[in-house]
Amino acid sequence: MDAIVTTKLTKRFGDFVATDAVTFTVGEGEIFGFLGANGAGKTTAIRMLCGLLKPSSGEATVAGFNVYKQTEKIKQNIGYMSQRFSLYEDLTVRENIRFYGGIYGLSLTNIRQKTDVIVAKLGLEAVADSLVVSLPLGWKQKLAFSVALLHDPKIVFLDEPTGGVDPITRRQFWEMIYEAAHRGTTIFVTTHYMDEAEYCHRVSIMVDGQIKALDTPAGLKKSYNTTSMDGVFQILARGTSTK
Amino acid sequence: MPTNAITIDSISKSYGPVNALASVTFDVGQGELFGLIGPDGAGKTTLFKILVTLLLPDAGRATVSGLDVVTGYKALRQTIGYMPGRFSLYPDLTVGENLQFFATVFGTTIEANYSLVRAIYEQLKPFSSRRAGALSGGMKQKLALCCALIHKPDVLFLDEPTTGVDAVSRREFWDMLKNLQAQHLTILVSTPYMDEASLCDRVAFIQAGQILAVDTPVGITSRFTKPLFAIQSDNPYELIQTLRQGPFTDACYAFGDSVHLTGKPGTETGQIIHYLSTKNMEPVTVNRINAGIEDTFMELMRVN
Numbered sequence: 001m002d003a004i005v006t007t008k009l010t011k012r013f014g015d016f017v018a019t020d021a022v023t024f025t026v027g028e029g030e031i032f033g034f035l036g037a038n039g040a041g042k043t044t045a046i047r048m049l050c051g052l053l054k055p056s057s058g059e060a061t062v063a064g065f066n067v068y069k070q071t072e073k074i075k076q077n078i079g080y081m082s083q084r085f086s087l088y089e090d091l092t093v094r095e096n097i098r099f100y101g102g103i104y105g106l107s108l109t110n111i112r113q114k115t116d117v118i119v120a121k122l123g124l125e126a127v128a129d130s131l132v133v134s135l136p137l138g139w140k141q142k143l144a145f146s147v148a149l150l151h152d153p154k155i156v157f158l159d160e161p162t163g164g165v166d167p168i169t170r171r172q173f174w175e176m177i178y179e180a181a182h183r184g185t186t187i188f189v190t191t192h193y194m195d196e197a198e199y200c201h202r203v204s205i206m207v208d209g210q211i212k213a214l215d216t217p218a219g220l221k222k223s224y225n226t227t228s229m230d231g232v233f234q235i236l237a238r239g240t241s242t243k
Numbered sequence: 244m245p246t247n248a249i250t251i252d253s254i255s256k257s258y259g260p261v262n263a264l265a266s267v268t269f270d271v272g273q274g275e276l277f278g279l280i281g282p283d284g285a286g287k288t289t290l291f292k293i294l295v296t297l298l299l300p301d302a303g304r305a306t307v308s309g310l311d312v313v314t315g316y317k318a319l320r321q322t323i324g325y326m327p328g329r330f331s332l333y334p335d336l337t338v339g340e341n342l343q344f345f346a347t348v349f350g351t352t353i354e355a356n357y358s359l360v361r362a363i364y365e366q367l368k369p370f371s372s373r374r375a376g377a378l379s380g381g382m383k384q385k386l387a388l389c390c391a392l393i394h395k396p397d398v399l400f401l402d403e404p405t406t407g408v409d410a411v412s413r414r415e416f417w418d419m420l421k422n423l424q425a426q427h428l429t430i431l432v433s434t435p436y437m438d439e440a441s442l443c444d445r446v447a448f449i450q451a452g453q454i455l456a457v458d459t460p461v462g463i464t465s466r467f468t469k470p471l472f473a474i475q476s477d478n479p480y481e482l483i484q485t486l487r488q489g490p491f492t493d494a495c496y497a498f499g500d501s502v503h504l505t506g507k508p509g510t511e512t513g514q515i516i517h518y519l520s521t522k523n524m525e526p527v528t529v530n531r532i533n534a535g536i537e538d539t540f541m542e543l544m545r546v547n
Contacts, residue, residue, distance in 0.1 A: 036409070037409040037412065038408060038409050038412060039380065137282070137284050163406065163407055163435075164403075165282055165435075166285075166435075166544065167537050168541050171496045171497050175480070192407065192409055192410060193436075194410055194499075195499040199479070230410055233410050233411065234410065234411060
C-alpha cells in the first residue's frame, strides 16, 4: 500500500489558491523530498496531509486514512517535527520523551524502555535530566526526530529539520533518516539545502501551489540538463507569488 | 580615517556557565563584504550584538568605524545599520510608514538617502500601503534591509538574513548585497549556509564561540591538505557505512550525490577502488577532488 496518495488536492483561501490540484503518490519506506520556494504552498499541503486543515477539493489518503473524515486516525499514524516547534524547552530530555509517549498512549514500561534506547543511541546520558533549552541545536533536532518516531508511525513529516544545524550534525541527522526509511518508515521532508535534495529517493518541486516536477534527483538533473539539484531548483522554483 | 571598518580584539562573553565567545579576534576592512560562517549556537548573534552596542563584552575590545563599542556607543549607532535575525519592524505600520519611521528616528528623510535603497524599495512600491505584518517572508526581508539602510550607514550588520530562505531568494539577496558593496558600504553578514561563503571577500568560520579560521574563500579551502575523494555508487548509504571501515579512511560524509572521503596521507584512488571491489560495492566512481568550503569547515570542526 502507498503511504500517501493525493488526487487533485486543492486548498483555497478566498480567491487565493494555496495548493492547486496536486496529484502525487509516496511509496512505503520512501524518502520523499517536498521542495519549493517560500510561499509556494508547501506548508498548506503538509497541514492537509497531517489532518490539520480541511482541503477545499480533491482527495487524499495518508497511511490509508482519508484526510476529510479520518483525521484522528491520521494523527495516530504519523510523526511530525519542524525546526520551529518540536520539544518543550523547559522540560528535560527524559520528561519530553515521557510527555510525548503519554500523548501517544504508550505504556509507562514501553516509554521507559524507549527512553533508555534513545538516550543511549544519541549519547545523551550526561544531559538526560537537563532541560532541553540547554542542548545544542543539533542534539535537539536529533532528539526531536527520535521523539517523532516514538509511537512507530508509518509516516514522518519533517519540515526543514536541519535548518541552521552544523554540517557534520546535519549529515548525522540524514543517516538517522536513512535508518528509519530502511526500517520501513516513510519520510516526507522539506529542506532549503539543495545537497539534501540529492539524498531523497524522489523529489517534487512546488511552484505557485502546483507540482511542477517530480522525479528522482538523477532524473530531474537529466531532464533539466544540469549537474546539481540547485541547478534544477534555480530553473523551476521562481514562481509569481514569491517575487 | 581608520583602515579597518571593524576591529575585534580578544572579545569574550559568557552567559552563566556557557562560553558564548572565547577571545574572538579579527578585522573587517573598509568596503569589505565579510561573512561570519557558522551553525546556530556558534556565537554569531552574540558577536553582532556586541558590535552594534546592544550587549557588553566581558573582556576584550572592539571598534566600528574607529569608535569603541563600549565608550563610543552613541556616535557608533549613527554610523551603522543593523538587521537582526528576527523580523523586528512594526507589523501594524505599513511598508511606507516603517521606512518613514526609521528615517525620522535617525533624523533624516527617505528622500535624502533614497539612492541607496532605490533598487530594493522599488520592488516594494506596489505594496507600500500594506501593513508590514502582512508581507511575505521575502518582502519583509527587503523592507528590513531598506530600514537598516535609510540613514546611509557606513557599516551594515546583517544577522542571518537568509536563514530559512529558499535557494532562489537567497541568490537574489546576495545580488542585492553585491550592489550595496559597490556603493562603498562595509558589510558584515552571518550565515549558516556554507555555500554563501564563496560569495564573500573574506570569511571567518565560527564554531562553539571560537574562530576556526579567517581568510579569503580560496585561502580557506587551501588549508585542507589531506587527500579528498568524491565517490559515487547506486547505494550511497551502504557506501558510507562500507567506506567508514576502510583502513585508509580519516572521515567520510554524504555530499549531495556523492560521498566525500578524507583519506589518511598518501591514500590513492586505486586503493579505494580495490577496497570497494573486495566489499562487492560495484560499480563505483572514485575521483580525487579539491576541498570546498563545507569540506574545510567540517575538517576544522573535527580537528578543533
